[in-house]
Amino acid sequence: MSELKRTILYDCHLKSGAQMVPFGGWDMPVMYGGGILAEHLATRKGAGLFDVSHMGRFVFRGSRALEFLQYALTNNAEALDSLDRGAQYTLIPTTAGTAVDDAYLYRFEDDEYLLVVNAGNRDKDWQHFQELLKTFDHVELIDRSDDLAMVSVQGPTSRSMVSAIIAAGRLPEPARNALSTVSIAGARVLLARTGYTGEPLGFELFIPRAAAVDVWERLVENGATPVGLGARDTLRLEAALPLYGHELGTDSDGHEIPIFACQLAKFGVSFSPLKGDFMGRRSLARQHDAFRKILFRDFSAMADLPRMIRPLVLAGRGIARQGAKVFDGDRIVGTVTSGTMVPYWEFAGQSVHADLSDTNQRRSICLAYIDSDILDEAPLSVEIRGKQVPAMAVPYHMRSEAPPYTRPILYDHGRVRKAVESDTTQADALRLLKKATVNHRWRQQACINLIPSEMTASPLVRMLSITDPSFRYAEHRKLKAYYDAEVFYYQGCDFIDEVEALLVKEMKRYFGCAEVETRVISGQMANTAVYSAMLDYINRADRKCEPRRMRKVMNNHIGKGGHLSAQPMGALRDFVARDPATERPSVVNFPVLPDNPFRIDVPSTLKLIDQHRPELIIFGKSMVISKEPVAPVRTFLDQQGIDAVVMYDMAHVLGLAGPHFQDPFKEGADLVTGSTHKTFFGTQRGVVASRYAEADERYALWEAIERRTFPGSVSNHHLGTLVGLLLAAYEMNHFKDAYQSAVISNAKAFARALADCGLHVAGDPAEGYTETHQVLVDVGYAKGPQIAWRLEANNIICNYQAGPEDESFSASGMLRMGVSEMTRFGMGPQGFQQLAQLMRDVVMDDILVKEAVSRLREQYLDIQYCFNADVFEEQMRKLMETLM
CATH class of the missing domain: 3.30.70.1400 (Aminomethyltransferase beta-barrel domains)
Known part of the structure; x- marks a missing residue:
């Protein structure tokens, strides 16, 4: 037998008490002092450190x-x-x-x-490869297995451990398979978000041989647990x-x-x-x-x-080993390829509030090569030591989409279902009324609402929204045969016809634009109508062929604050082509500034636009503290003759459109979409606005948007909230200057106060941290759900969000807050400074401030920036009589 090879980390393994075994011609650690199960659990709860330098x-x-x-x-x-x-x-x-x-x-x-x-x-x-290369010239193949060491750090704390030893450079973007180059221990290290454990957080490091020991020791000093081949195998099998x-x-x-x-x-x-x-x-x-x-x-x-590799769980005792026969009744349907007993941590609680406990259990699992027609959850058995042990085919043993932890999936667990009270129908109805009353008083009188996507409408708007039209239909569309006159498909619609015409007029006045579509009932629906209209428009020359999708779209990445509805995973999915090179949706994201990921890097953006020539450019974010560079992009498009539609999804900042924040049409936007119930203090609906006048070449796109709204997207367009929105539009046009300036002033005051209290506020301090209604606070990796829940328990309502460095919503480390609703209830800079101190006490010291928050809220109960109800008292009384 030839002498076993050793990696550069061999002495480190001996120092850590490793049990060494032959593997693939190498002398490798199978486990350390704690054993395989302990190393498996340490990886799933903390971070496992693997020497994989034996790989080629x-x-x-x-x-x-x-x-x-x-x-x-x-x-x-x-x-x-x-x-x-x-x-x-x-x-x-x-x-x-x-x-x-x-x-x-x-x-x-x-x-x-x-x-x-x-x-x-x-x-x-x-x-x-050498054999294949005989037919390929100008290809150099180099074996770097000896001079480039390789280690892997896997587990929920791996990110902080790797970050702690980086001297220069950054972690790769928070996505599987992302790469970066960093400096560690004076060496240039190649860093990848890859691994062989199924962990949602994990890194593989390619290190110059001379620096490998130093890097290994630094990771151990920072808490990484050395893991051998035994647990490496159980971890990959569980995954x-x-x-x-x-x-x-x-x-x-x-x-x-x-x-x-x-x-x-x-x-x-x-x-x-x-x-x-x-x-x-x-x-x-x-x-x-x-x-x-x-x-x-x-x-x-x-x-x-004929056969496929499938996960199996064993219901009885025993461990399925490679080669064990799998039976469906008396028929052999395959064999086990890998099997073992794996440990797993138990979780206490549900959903994002489930915490990893200190209790662990074990289960017997395997992979098997079985007949392809075996269905999931089919009852099977595995022969172990001459006995048939019950088993079941399953789709997976664990899930990794809720970082920072993997979650074991136990097939005798059952789905989580919320228990609800139920009695007689009348008793249930009475209970509903009581709870609705309690909830309304709590949210409107005791809580401070900081969710930036929410807004309480004025009393007049709310009252109008429950009048008779809320029960009615009013489908209509323009017909060329009638010179674009609206044709209604229901009777009794004269009032709604007038309301819609007035609403369009008011929204045109608000935006300073040529056309407005108000029938869409959400911001996401508004976006979907635009995407659908883009396909209608670009395929208008050939109605017989399968319509092509948009070849390229530019947007804000969701990890950098972009709207879900502008992502391939959201409303954009069915409307954008796939890039043949990447085999991913043909979307290119705006690059951001290295020191401020919430602001677009304009020079880099213009280079990408020139390279990719997108057909649609989508501005707008759900985490928005900066203006969007509409003007420089429009100037560049015009100079270069690039035919792109510029759309600004203003969902969160629709109520700030204008000179106090940003005027999209004056800056060059073609379309504006948005929600009418966030900073725009109307009812829950959507809107599409356009600069295209009837004489414009692209007016056909606007007509396509109208068609894709009805009949393309809506039938009943929720007439009650439409009436309410008209009153809100009157209020907005009347009060917008005072309201918008107050919102932005309050946001800056709130952000400064939070920073002064010691909280980590995102954004540029020189700009007051924000240019909008939003304030973003970093509370620590994966602590967002816990802190948001703690604030809610103290009557402060906000929401947690994944920041630019976070892998997913479940690993959120950021709180997203907006000042617009409390500004409308009359809160000013002094009130927000008081609120900042109360939040600091909750976030940093876990102090109970619920009563103090309620007392603060009691000072701000009357909605401002709306018409005084006293002026309309007589008409309101008459309206109330008709509603009761």
């Missing part, structure tokens, strides 16, 4: 490197473009569509690619991740396992036309067709994918 690291360079990787690997390497770079899971295929190995491809530099392969396959993979030689390679009968038998193949295999005819493409295409059919319970193509 190959670098590809040269003018044809990308072309070679497109042929030799299954994924689309061109998706790692020079703009985003990044990493991707991929496989090294055979012509038969099986796996030589699976791997991870990284692009840290523009001119090279780094491929990480399994340790036991390093020599085999090298020879495989249902494949291991070559088990879920990839050959099965228990010696047959090659098709790549699409592993469900990660849907992420690791690309059929992009940019790849051309790559290795194994035809075989993989057949497997993929079978895979898609099987997902929809069509088993007609099972001959191309």
Whole structure:
């Protein structure tokens, strides 16, 4: 037997009490003093530190490197473009569509690619690539496995640990497969948000050999737990991740396992036309067709994918080991590929308020290669030591979409259902009335509301919103045959016809624009109507073909405060094409300033616009403390002759439109959308406004927006709130100067007071931290839900948000607050300064201030910036008589 190789960290393992074992030709730690289960739990609760320097690291360079990787690997390497770079899971295929190995491809530099392969396959993979390279010139293959060490830090505290040792540079963007380059211990370290544990937070570090020990020791000093191969295997098994030689390679009968038998193949295999005819493409295409059919319970193509790797849970005692037979009744349907007993932490509580406890349990799980027609939750059994142990096929063993923790999924747990009181119908109705009364008094008289997307309407607006039209329909549209006269499809609509005409007039006056559509009933619906109209407009020349989607859209990324409705995961999803290079929605995000992620980097933006030529540019955010650069973008578009529609989703700042904040149409916006119930103090509806007059070339786009509103988006457009909105529009146009200046002044005063109290306020202090109604406070990574709940218990209502550095909503570290509603109730700078001190006591010292908050709120109960009800007293009395 040849001598085992050792990584540069070998002595570190011995120092930590590691038990060393042979693995893939290497002398590696299988576990340390605490044992495999303890290391598994430490990773799931804190951070596990793994030496993965035994894995192969190959670098590809040269003018044809990308072309070679497109042929030799299954994924689309061109998706790692020079703009985003990044990493991707991929496989090294055979012509038969099986796996030589699976791997991870990284692009840290523009001119090279780094491929990480399994340790036991390093020599085999090298020879495989050398053989393929005989037909490719101008490709350089370099083995950097010896001079570039590799360690992995995985777990919920890994982010803080890695951050603590970075001397220069930044963590990668908070997204899977994001990359960055940093300085640690005087060395240039390549840092990736990748890993093999299923943890939502995790990093892999590529370190020059000479600095590896120093980096390892610094991570240990910061609390990382060294983890061996044993727990590395249990962690990846719990995450249902494949291991070559088990879920990839050959099965228990010696047959090659098709790549699409592993469900990660849907992420690791690309059929992009940019790849051309790559290795194994035809075989993989057949497997993929079978895979898609099987997902929809069509088993007609099972001959191309007879078995698949599936997670199984065992209901009885025992551990399923590799090779154990799986039965459906008396019929053998497959074999176990990996199995073990894994520990898991229990959680106390529900949803985002569930806390990790100090109690752990164990469960027996496995992966199995079983017949493709076995359904989830199908009763099966696994043969263990001659006995049939009950088992069940499941879709997963855990979930990772709620950082910072993974969540074990126990299939005897059952869904969480909220218990509700119920009695007789009449008693239930009485209970509802009582609770509604209590809730109304609490929110309107005892609480201070800081949610920036909410607003209490004036008494007159509320009263009008429950009048007779709230029960009625008034569908209508313009017809060219009647010279664009509105045709109503219901009778009794004269009043609504007049209301709509007056509302359009008032909104035109407010925006200073040519056209307004008021029938949309939410800001998101307004955006959807615009996106749909864009497709209608760009496909207007050919109504017989499948309409093409928008080729490219530019927007604010949701992680940088962008609106959900402007994201591919939101309303934009069905209207934007996929980029053939990245195979992702064809969206490019506004770059932001490094020292202020809430402000767009204008020079970089203009370069991207010139490069990508978007058809639609969407300004607007849900976390908005700065103006949007509408004017410089419009100037650039006009100078360069770029034909793009500029849309500003002003949902949060609609009530601030004008000289006190930003006047979008004067600055060059084509369209403005928004919600009418945030800073604009109307009823809960939406609006679309346009600068296009009838003589404009793009007036056809406006007509498409009207069509995609009705009949495209709405039928009953909620006539009661429409009437209320007209009164709110009158109020806004009458009081807007005083209201808008007060809102912005209060926001700055509130932000300064919070900062003076020692809280971390986001934004530029030189600008008073904010230019809008919003104030953003960083309360610490993943502490947002807890702090927001604590504030609510003290009658301060705000909402937590994921900041630019946070991975998801569940890991929010930021509070988003708005001053507009309390400004409307008369609160001024002095009141907000008092509120800031009360919030400081809650956030920093967990002091109970509920009574003090209620006393403060009692000073601000009457809505301001609205018409005095006394002036309308007689008419209000008559209206109330008709309502009762």
